[in-house]
Amino acid sequence: MEFDKKNLLKLGKLARISIKDDKLDSLGEDLNSILKFVDQLQEIKTDQVDPTSNSLEQKLLSREDIVEKINEAEDVLENAPEQEMNFYVVPKVIE
Amino acid sequence: MTENLTIKQASDLLKNKELSSKELTELYLKNITEGKELNCYNYVLEESSLSEAVKSDERRASNSLKSDFDGVPIGIKDLFCTKGTLTTASSKILSDFIPTYESTVTQKCKDSGLISLGKLNCDEFAMGSTNKTSYFGPVKNPWKLKDSKADLVPGGSSGGSAAAVAGDLCIASLGTDTGGSIRQPASFTGTVGLKPSYGRVSRWGIVAFASSLDQAGPITKTVDDAAILLDIISGHDNKDSTSSIKEKENYSQNMNSNVKGMKVGVPKEFMSDDLPKSTLKAWDACKDLLKSNGAEIINISLPHTMSALPTYYIIAPAEASSNLARYDGVRYGLREQGENLIDMYEKTRSEGFGDEVKRRILIGTYVLSSGYYDAYYLKAQKVRSLIKDDFNKAFNDVDAILTPSTPSTAFEIANEPNDPVQNYFNDIFTVPVNLAGIPGISIPFSNDEKNLPIGLQLITNSFEEQKLLNIAKNIEETVQYKATPEKWWIT
Numbered sequence: 001m002e003f004d005k006k007n008l009l010k011l012g013k014l015a016r017i018s019i020k021d022d023k024l025d026s027l028g029e030d031l032n033s034i035l036k037f038v039d040q041l042q043e044i045k046t047d048q049v050d051p052t053s054n055s056l057e058q059k060l061l062s063r064e065d066i067v068e069k070i071n072e073a074e075d076v077l078e079n080a081p082e083q084e085m086n087f088y089v090v091p092k093v094i095e
Numbered sequence: 096m097t098e099n100l101t102i103k104q105a106s107d108l109l110k111n112k113e114l115s116s117k118e119l120t121e122l123y124l125k126n127i128t129e130g131k132e133l134n135c136y137n138y139v140l141e142e143s144s145l146s147e148a149v150k151s152d153e154r155r156a157s158n159s160l161k162s163d164f165d166g167v168p169i170g171i172k173d174l175f176c177t178k179g180t181l182t183t184a185s186s187k188i189l190s191d192f193i194p195t196y197e198s199t200v201t202q203k204c205k206d207s208g209l210i211s212l213g214k215l216n217c218d219e220f221a222m223g224s225t226n227k228t229s230y231f232g233p234v235k236n237p238w239k240l241k242d243s244k245a246d247l248v249p250g251g252s253s254g255g256s257a258a259a260v261a262g263d264l265c266i267a268s269l270g271t272d273t274g275g276s277i278r279q280p281a282s283f284t285g286t287v288g289l290k291p292s293y294g295r296v297s298r299w300g301i302v303a304f305a306s307s308l309d310q311a312g313p314i315t316k317t318v319d320d321a322a323i324l325l326d327i328i329s330g331h332d333n334k335d336s337t338s339s340i341k342e343k344e345n346y347s348q349n350m351n352s353n354v355k356g357m358k359v360g361v362p363k364e365f366m367s368d369d370l371p372k373s374t375l376k377a378w379d380a381c382k383d384l385l386k387s388n389g390a391e392i393i394n395i396s397l398p399h400t401m402s403a404l405p406t407y408y409i410i411a412p413a414e415a416s417s418n419l420a421r422y423d424g425v426r427y428g429l430r431e432q433g434e435n436l437i438d439m440y441e442k443t444r445s446e447g448f449g450d451e452v453k454r455r456i457l458i459g460t461y462v463l464s465s466g467y468y469d470a471y472y473l474k475a476q477k478v479r480s481l482i483k484d485d486f487n488k489a490f491n492d493v494d495a496i497l498t499p500s501t502p503s504t505a506f507e508i509a510n511e512p513n514d515p516v517q518n519y520f521n522d523i524f525t526v527p528v529n530l531a532g533i534p535g536i537s538i539p540f541s542n543d544e545k546n547l548p549i550g551l552q553l554i555t556n557s558f559e560e561q562k563l564l565n566i567a568k569n570i571e572e573t574v575q576y577k578a579t580p581e582k583w584w585i586t
Contacts, residue, residue, distance in 0.1 A: 015416065015460040016423070017453055018441035022435075029455070030515050034458055037516045038405040041474050044481070051476030052483055054307045055532025055557075056294040056337055063333055075195040079427035088425050091436050 003031040097122055099263050099579055102320040105167045109155065115307065116155070116166030116210065120148035123168045123212055125271060132584045133235045135259040137173045138181045139213040140403075143436065144168060149212045154208065164323060165208025170265035172256045173214035175201045175311070176300040180211075184302040185220045185229035188422050188429045188447030199298025200269065200328045207327045212265050216255030219449045220386050220419065221276055221304045224521035226254025228451040236284060236505050237262035237580040241546040247505040250280030250521070256314045257284040261580060262324055267315040271301060273308045274407050275501075275525025278537035281314055282500035282550025285539040285578060287567070288314045288322045292557045293532035294339035296325075297332030299540050305414035308407075308529040318568045322347040325560060336562075344561050352568040355389030359566070360493035364400035365524060367502075373543035374499050381497060381551050383539055384573050385566075393493055397485040402478050402563045403527040404519060408476035409462050410530070415452075416459025422447060454515060483531045490556040495566050498524050500537040500550035524552060534560050536567050539576045548578065 003011070005024050008031070012019040019027060073086050082089040108114040127139055151166035160166075176182045176194035183189045201211070218228040225248040226234040234254040236247035238261065249258040253270030257280035260268050270277040272290035281288025289312045296311045303309065313324035328344040344462070361382060382392045424430035424443035431446045433439030448456070462471035489496065502523055504506075512518055528535040534557070537550040551570070555563040 006127055011457050011461055011464075012441070014464060015456050016420075016437070016440040016444055016481055017448065017456065018445040020445070020574070027457075030454055031458060031461075033516050034408060034454070035461075036469065037519070038409050038462075038475075041402060041405050041409070044399075044402060044474075044478055046474060046477035046481070049477040049480050051473055052479040053476055054293075054337065055483060055530070056339065058294065058337075058339060060336055061340065070196075076426075078195050079192060080423060080431035081428075090425055091433060091439050093436050 003028040003035070099316060100266050101316045102164055102167050102267050103317070105266050106164050109166050116148040116151040117145060119166065120144050120168045120210055120212070123265060129585050130264045130500035133237060133258055133262055133264065134232055135216055135234055135255040135262065135264050136170070136213045137183055137185060137231050137255070140180065140211055140255065144210050144212050151208055151210065159560040161206060161208035162327070164327070168210040168212045170212050170215045170256060170259045171201060171219050172253050172268065172270045174217060174271050174302045175269065176302065177201055177211070177214070181214065182302070183230070184220050185217050185231055186447065186449065186452070190230060190429070192427055196300060199297035199332045200301065201330050204269070205396045208371070209327070213382055215259055215268060218252035218254065219452050220302065220415070221252040221271055221273055222451050222455055223251045224275065224279055224518060225508070226251040226540070227508065227511055228449055230449060233508055234258045235508070238284065238505060238547055239259065239580070239583060245507045245509065248508050248511065252276040253314060254280050257281050257286050257288065260284070260286045260316060262316050262526065262582070262584070267313060267320050269311060269324070270314050271309055271311050271530065273304050274411060274529050275522035277312050277314060278500050278525045278535055278550070278552060279521055281537040282548070283505040285312050285548030285576070286316060287318055287321050287536065287538050289325060289536045290311070290528065290534060291325060291329060291560055292339070292534045294337055295329050295534070295558065295560065297338045297443060299332055299334040303418040305411040306418060307414060307563065318564055318571045319347060319350065321536065322350055322564050330376065341558055344496060346561055346564055349561055350568055351565050352572055354385060354566055354569045357390040357391055357494040357495065357566065359385050359390050360393050360395035360489055360496045362395050362397045362400065362496060362498065364397050365498045369502065370499065371503060371543065374409045374549055376395050377540045377549045378497070378499055381570060384570065385497070388569055388573060391561055395489050395493060395496070397489060397527070399478065399481045400527060401487050403482055404560050405532055406475045406478045406482065406522055406530060407526045408458070408519060409471050410479065412455040412459030413463050413472050414459070416456045416463065418454055419452070449451040451515065479530050482527055486531045486533060486556070494555065494562060495579070496554040498554070500524060500552040504543050504545065504547035504549060505510050533557050534563050536563055538567050538571060540570070540574055541576065542578055
């Protein structure tokens with residue numbers, strides 16, 4: 001795929017990043033260059049290979065079910081740009 | 096006596112009462128003020144470092160020290176969350192973020208009595224290899240080209256961490272390494288940089304970039320200091336499910352620099368005509384050095400080496416696009432006003448992220464998106480298996496692998512290439528190590544004809560940090576690299 005104007009704007013929507021008009025050309029150029037670079041992997045045969053998502057060969061551990069006081073509401077909300085009555089405030093979603 | 100102190104030297108001075116922790120901390124705060132032009136620190140903890148130093152002196156007086164290194168001042172990469180202290184990841188989107196919790200690594204440092212001088216500049220969200228993507232501007236390398244005043248990059252992403260150690264603006268520092276972000280700047284600044292095995296050090300409370308690759312580690316003046324800091328920061332952590340339950344070792348006490356009978360592999364794929372002659376010369380000299388110290392040098396092959404960089408530039412952006420989805424203007428960080436919720440997200444993220452971060456989020460979103468997932472992300476995960484397998488096979492025959500750390504020495508800030516892919520090549524020798532999850536260390540070996548440090552990289556199998564440090568120590572003892580940059584920033 002080529003990152004033309006239409007595709008870039010769609011990708012920006014997916015990533016929730018608005019892309020300014022004057023950035024479209026240079027961004028498209030950069031992304032095309034990166035994509036061309038990573039495309040070389042297509043030449044490697046991997047039919048019989050399992051994927052690695054994490055290099056640590058360790059099963060997930062279980063822990064004692066003990067209540068700990070972490071992530072208290074006050075701490076969690078401390079850095080919210082806007083909050084009210086122990087809730088995050090966002091622009092109106094439902095009319 | 097008090098210049099370019101190591102952790103060992105500093106703790107001896109404290110122990111022998113030749114200097115108090117307060118005096119030591121004042122000395123480094125002065126160095127930081129004088130070195131402001133290097134732009135190493137995003138945030139200096141003038142008051143709290145001094146009050147912590149006073150407390151350390153009190154502990155010393157009452158024989159209640161937290162560790163042998165109580166009272167030693169260090170610097171912390173601005174990617175570690177520190178309770179009550181600004182933590183920005185060098186990004187506009189987090190430029191006023193003050194965490195309500197402390198990362199496991201920095202908590203362990205506090206528990207050992209280490210004193211934080213402040214938060215060190217880095218590439219934005221640790222994405223970059225020149226420190227130029229920082230919202231707070233580039234860090235300047237303390238080293239200069241012979242006969243030139245041009246400012247050089249310190250490498251990245253832990254550029255501030257490396258430059259601060261090289262310029263003596265701290266005794267040692269903490270960095271993070273996702274694709275070379277500790278080892279590459281260490282190489283560019285003549286310092287020692289250690290990336291531990293994936294899982295050796297807890298990632299809890301570190302601003303996440305690519306979770307299957309990120310590891311924290313030390314940047315120091317000596318191999319001994321790297322062992323000391325690794326002793327302090329490593330170990331299992333319940334809060335990080337990917338931290339290893341393997342018992343940690345006592346690295347600094349078990350240090351043994353004897354390499355007799357060790358087998359050190361040299362991979363042919365790292366050899367290239369594009370490498371500077373001085374780097375090749377240093378690499379050869381190191382092989383000879385190890386041989387004369389009793390090690391055996393063995394030619395090996397890591398066939399998928401050249402696929403590591405494209406693999407990394409699929410996996411790391413994919414994980415980044417997922418990790419950075421949290422910056423939405425709702426829970427913390429910057430918020431831009433929008434006409435509706437979606438508009439607010441898009442404006443916040445467009446305004447808050449820099450260009451390189453946006454590029455990586457977009458590429459990551461693309462390779463994970465419907466219709467492209469198998470062709471890119473799954474493909475890269477499979478090639479990652481091949482890369483890991485190459486190392487597994489190699490370690491059947493050798494104890495360690497020796498390579499250059501970087502394909503060049505430091506370059507001018509003004510000469511950074513515009514093409515992002517060109518920049519990615521800075522990490523060509525370090526990235527395979529992260530993909531395989533194994534430990535690597537960069538140590539300074541010599542200076543090139545332009546008087547810039549050349550770093551060499553040692554690699555061992557997973558959780559063989561002791562062996563890694565031992566061999567590094569052997570090289571360090573033999574070469575006696577003592578070069579330090581001229582302090583041109585002091586007028």
